[in-house]
Amino acid sequence: MFQAGLAAADPHACVRKYLHLTDAGIAIGCGDNLRSGTWRRIHLLSFGKAACAMANAATEVIPENWLAAPGIAITNYENVVAVNKIQVFGAGHPLPDQAGLQAAENLINRLKPVQAGELVLVLVSxxxxxxxxxxxAGVSLADKLATTQLLLASGADINQINCVRKHLSRLKGGGLARLTATADLHALVLSDVLDDDLSVIASGPTVPDDTTFAQAIEILQAYRVWPQLPDNVKTHLRAGSRGLHAETPKSGDPIFENxxxxxxxSNALSVDAAVAAAKSSGYAAELFSKQLSGEARLVAEQLCRHAVTISRDLHQPLAIIAGGETTVxxxxxxxxxxxxxxxxxxxxAAETYGLHCGWTFLSAGSDGRDGPTDAAGAIVDRGSLTRIRAAAIDPTAMLNDNNAYPALDAANDLIKCGATGTNVADLQILLLHPNA
Incomplete structure (x- = not known):
């Protein structure tokens, strides 16, 4: 079921579905919703965890002599592969690094000769x-890295983190669109956020941003990380809130006319595919949520209590499926x-609340990497805690120390599938079986 969810987010197939070569030129879109042009100079930019696969699909469609220059793909190190007609850069994730900064500078330099009548095709994941x-200017990569680390550890969600990052960036929050305003711009977007908000995916480099400097400051203060921020970050955000720096481009800005x-x-499409796979495997299927969010351990308890209630009158195998992105x-x-x-x-929670039917639970990231580990997530079952304790490990103590990896490793419950080449957030699948 998890693999079916991944297949629905296959970046190569998704791009090929939306990019077409016609007698007149390139057509972008699906079905009757097509944008066509006679562009003969195309600037191809791809960034995100699926950058290489998306770029490869685009180069299969776009004639080589229509590319204004070799395309650029920027992805995490695990997903770096060679792509014909593309210059590929590896960079750090989830924390940015110097290689990513150099790649971003390369991308900006590549856009300097862009002119009217040309197409900037951006592939975002x-x-x-x-x-x-x-x-x-005035904020270093180290400053931004420290800010990101503080937010990641605070429990802030992806929308809040991106709001702050947009106001510390030259490219995010519509910045890329501002650089390409003289040309035509089109983005093909593989979503990793719950509501598919284009202003949040990769921090919305090609779309308007209606968040503000003031909101960024409020987020940092609400999560009590403001006092720990580098002085350069605080200085820039304060100056921006007073109107001394240009805001990110908002809805209605003429730079978005073309x-x-x-x-x-998206994650929602992957959830649908997992539901379909469950049904084809003989399970009744229930959609728990397409926007699963909140503190991970609290979400686990909520899902478990729901399962306990259902299990009291369970007569056939049931798959409860969700998608989203929790926080820690x-x-x-x-x-x-x-x-x-x-x-x-x-x-x-299953032990605490008495989930006594047969059950197996998977929670995994579609990108194949969960946090700073080599695991995508884990599959646990009724025997997991027994196996953990047999290794002389206290599962509750490990959870309280945010130390799930060694506990699950001892139970042989980790999912290690390697980088998948895509990224549409997480999938959760709970299988319930009536007791014999």
Missing amino acids: GGGSALLPCPV AGHDLIG TLRGTGKGGRNQELALAFAI
Whole structure:
């Protein structure tokens, strides 16, 4: 079921569905919603965890002599592969690094000769925010990295983190569109956010941003990280809130008159595919949520209590499926990620609340990487806690230390599938079986 969800977000197939070569030129879109042009100079930019696969699909459609220059693809190191006619850059994720900054500078330089009548085709996928760091003047990459680390550890959600990052960046929050305003711009977007808000995916480099400097400051203060921020960050945000720096371009700005976009894949479509796979495997299927969010361990308890209620009158195998992106507020010093924490917390909750039917629970990231680990997530079952304790490990203590990885590793419950080449957030699948 998880693999079916990944297949629905295959970046190569998604791009090929939306990019077509016609007798007149290139057509972008699907069905009757097509944008056509006679562009003969196309600037191809791809960034995010699916950048290489998306760029490869585009080069299969676009004639080589129509490319104004070799395209650019910027992705995380695990997903770097050679692509014909594309210059590929590896960069850091989830935390930005110097290689990402150099790649971003290369991209900006590549856009300087863009002219009217040309097309800038941008292929966007999840992870683009970290992979394309380009701090504003006066803010260093180290400053921005420290800010990102504080937000990631605070429990702030992706929308809040991106609001702050947009106001510290030259490219995010419509910045890329501002650089290409003289040309035609079109983005094909693979979504990794719950509501498919284009202003949030990769921090919205090609679309308007209606957040403000003042909101960025409010977020940092609400999560109590403002006092720990680098002075350069605080100085820039304060100056921006007083109107001393230009705001990100808002809705209605004329720079977006020649800009278009298509959403070509999302977590919601992957959830639908997992539901269909469950039904074809003989399970009744229930959609728990397409926007699963909140603190991972609390979400685990909510899902478990729901399962306990259903299990009291369970007569056939049932798959309960969700998609989204939870958060973890770091209180310990252990190793793990939000999916591993969710899985371990579910196993503990199942014991606590008395989920007595047969059950198996998967929580995993569609990109194949959960937090700063080599695991995508985990699959736990009724025997998980027994296996963990047999290794002389206290599962509750490990959860409290945000140390799910070694506990789940001891139970042989980690999912290690490697980088998948796509990124549409996370999938959760709970299988319930009536007791024999």
